[in-house]
Amino acid sequence: MGIRSFAAELLLPASLQPRAKTPAAAGQEPKVDPASFAALSDHLHYLGKAEVKQIREAYKFADEAHLGQFRASGEPYITHPIAVAGLVADWRLDAQAVMAALMHDAMEDCGVTKIELIQRFGAPTAELVDGLTKLDKLQFSTREESQAESFRKMLLAMARDVRVILIKLADRLHNMRTMAAMAPAKRMRIAQETLDIYAPIAHRLGLNMIYRELQERSFEFLHPWRHAALAKALQRARGHRRDIVERVRGEVEKSFGAAKLKVQVSGREKTVYSIYRKMREKHAGFAQVSDIFGFRIVVPQTMDCYLALGTLHQLYKPVPGRFKDYIAIPKANGYQSLHTTLVSPLGTAVEFQIRTEQMHAVAESGIAAHWLYKQKDKGGAGSPADAQRLGAMWLKSLLDIQDETRDASEFLEHVKIDLVPDAVYVFTPKSKILALPRGASAVDFAYAIHSDVGDHTVAAKVNGEPVALRTELKSGDVVEVITAPGARPNPSWLNFVRTGRARSKIRHFLKTMEQEESRALGEKLLAQALRGEGMVLPSGELDDMTAQALWAQLARWSGNRGRADLLVDIGLGKKIATIVAKRLAQLMTEQGRRPDAVTLTMNRFRAAEEAVPALHGVVIDGSEGASVQLAACCRPIPGDEIRGYLGRGEGLVVHTAECSVGKRLAERDPERWMAVEWAEQPVKNFETSVKLLLRNGKGALAQVAQAISSAEADISHIDMDNEPQSEAVELRLLLAVRDRQHLADVLRTLKRAPPVLRASRLKS
Structure with a gap:
């Protein structure tokens, strides 16, 4: 699998290093069969006899289940x-x-049932195996949908029991080590999936050894020529710089000896993939990547880390801006070390990582260190318990995201966002540290504190200064969020939030509000349509058994899950209220109810008078929310003659009566149009477009803004021609006004402004 460096081999535990192949001497045991239990028994020395016996039973079960099956x-x-x-x-x-690792493919490939596993090996083992099993038996419309749903199942099982992902990562690691026999297209697909999903998960959980190897092997399969070329260049560089490395090592060990510090000094080398990524990020050649080699200093106690740092800085000059203290502020995956880059005697940059033995255990094994070193764990700084706690925080966040995200592809998108390895560390006003992805905003910070804080955020301060909510946070920032009880998430936040938690919470809130608003509109539309049939909409109260039965019948007829679901579909325009009302009236007649003659006559008279269907009287006051939209093509305002178009899945869209877009829609779908009217007292201002022709000169824009302000209107948006040398320039404004009368006052005021040559409302 390519050229391996001495340092990379040095950092791998014995279990992950290639075993030496030595011929069996005369009289010795023959070579262990990799398909026999003996190949596993050497690894089980830490378990009791009864547990090993259970594992042997699981091996026999798996061996029988996979009998006759072969790998590529x-x-x-x-x-x-x-x-x-x-x-x-x-x-x-x-x-x-x-046991779950031995049987992880038994349910998927061999037809073994979960009940059978529970009976033979107990519920906990069966749950682990089930969490590792893909959803191949279900039918999905696309391969991507199936893959996303399988990932969601695995990640949620992982959130309940972290052993699921540890087994899955071991499974993926062995597959990557033995993938050479597969077809090239399958190798490429699996390697890309590993690089996109499994390697970042390993990094997020602090499993750095697995993270590096998964990246390296994925890179080799995706770009074999690039990997080979860089591996050769790295081998040549290793030969050229061997003397430098040995000299630095000698001087470092001598310096620590003089300071009477007990340390372990080991060499480390960047992987081929990390060098490749750095070359791409910096648009540099191999020769320009300076910190290929480095050293790791392992010391007994946390205070010794800082003493070692001082010793190194006395020996060599540090590179400014290249020191990081991950002990005081650990990474999100629990990683702790001091990082410093020094200038060697020959002018090359050399990175040093300084950590304790416990920190080293967490750095290499992450949450797996909880099991590897739990006998030694005392819960101190940098302990495996820290990694376990930080890993658990992220795993719990998966459950939070799942609560708001029912679509598997959307869930996987949120998880990918949260797998960003780079992080910034910011402080709350009470000095609590939060780790957020690089590029995170004040809104991400608000949702990281609590979903209620995020939902009601209106402003933010960074280091005591007011900032825009989209402002990117930097490490060390002190962030304060200002909330208001009546505030709600803005859809535009989705354009700049970076954490999966924030994105899923915002989407969930907006979907919930849309559902509630659409349900209210649907109920209003259905009630009005039913009045056209001379009847009154039945209640949906739980204590009204007759009404419940009626709604259940109607839902079955329409293909909806229930009353609320049907009303939402009507509000979104997915179902026509008049058609549903006719069916509801029929069902009510079968129950013995009769149309009210007065209601029927009034509705038919009004429908004939307005030349529209019996749907009418939807009142627009500006408080309707997402279920009612004012068309962007004509931007109606109170005083305009308007009509409503019930779009498919868009809710009610309001156009002006003279809108050309609306007229084309009326010709195509006349049954989807209904009469709407303005409320007598609208509750907000409405946006409309205005076009100005200005005399180009100094202060012209300021005079326009002054005229609009004096007319008590607000500017929402400005767009102008990019012709600075012309004598006249066209300006397009989006203004917030109360109604047509207010707009007329604004236009009169604008026409009196000296630089304005023409001013008019911009229609579709």
Whole structure:
């Protein structure tokens, strides 16, 4: 699998390093069969005899289930579960996890049922296996939809039990190590999926060894020529710089000896993929990537980290701006170390990482360190418990996202956002530290505190200064969020929020509001349509059994889940109120109800008079929300003659009677039009478009703004021609006005302004 550096080998535990192949001597045991239980038993020394016996039973079960199945390489299929179980055992996971690793493909590939696993191995093991099983038996319209739903199932199982993802990552790691025998197209697809999903998950959970290897192997399969070329360049650089590395190591060890500090110094080298990524980010050649080599300093205690840092800075000059203290402020995945870049004697940059043994355990194994080192864990700084806690926080956030996101592809999109490795660390006014993705805004910060804070955010301060909500936060910022009880999320926030939690909460709130507003509109439309049939809309109260039965019949007829669902569809224009009303009237007649003659006569008279269907009287006052939209093509305002178009899935769209777009829609779908009217006292201002022709000169725009302000109108948007040298320039404004009379006053005021040559309302 390509050229491996001495440092990369040095950092891998024995279980992940390639085993030496030595010929069996005369009289010795023959080579262990990778398909036998003996290949796994060496990894189980930390478990008791009873647990090993259980695992042996699981091995026999898996061996029988996979009998006759072979991998693409030609090996018996059981070699794969054994290898995965071996990796899981190297993390010292419990017997249930090792058994689940052995049987992780049994349900998916062998037809084994969950009930059978519960009966033989217990519910906890069966739940782990079920969490690892893809949803191949369900029917999905696309491969992407199936894949997204399977990821969602696995991630939610992982949120309930972190062992699920540890087993899955071990499974993916072994697949990546043995993928050479697969077809090229399948290799590319799996490698890309690994790079996009599994490697970031490993990084998010602090599993850095697995993260690096998954990245490296994915890169090799996706770009074999680039990988080979960079690996050769790295090998040549290693040879050229060997003397520098040895000299630096010697001087560092001598300096620590003089300071009487007990340290372990080890060399480390960037992976081929990390070098490639840095070259792409900086648009640099291989020769310009300076910090390829580095050293790791492991010390006994946390205070020794800072003493070691001082010793190094006395030995070599630090590079300004390249020091990071991840001990005081750990990364989101629990990683802790001091990072500093120094200038070596030959002028090359060398990075040093300084950490304790416990920090090193967490840095390499992340949440797996909880099992690897739980006997030693005392819960101190940089302990495996810290990594477990931070990992659990992210896993719980998956459940929060799931609560608001029922669509699998959308859920996976939110999770991908949260897998961004770079982070900024900001402070609350009470000095609590929060880790957010790079590029996060004050809105992300608000939702990270609590969803109610995010929903009611109106303003923010950073370091005591007011800022726009879309302002990107930087590490060290002190952020304060200002809320108001009546505030609600703005759809435009979705353009700049970065965390999956914020995005899912905003979308959930907007969807909920849209559903509520559409349901209210649908009820109003259906009630009016039913009055056209001479009847009154029945209630939906729980204590009215007759009404419940009526709504249940109507929902079955319409294909909806219930009354609320049907009303939402009517409000969104997915179902026509007049058609539903006719069916409802028929059902009510079958129950013995009769049309009211007075109501019927009044509605028929009004419908004939208005030359529209019996749907009428929807009153617009500006408070309707997302269920009623004012068309952007003609921007109606109170005083305009208006009509309503019930769009398919768009709710009610209001056009002016003379709008050309509206007229074309009326010709195409006449049954979707209804009469609407303005309220006597609208509750807000309405936007309309105005076109001005200005004499180009100094202060012209200021005079226009002054004229609009004096007429008590507001400017929402300005657009103008890019012709600075012309004598006259056209200006298009979006103004907020009360009604047509107010607009007429604004236009008169504008025409009196010296630079204005013409002013008129811009119609569709």
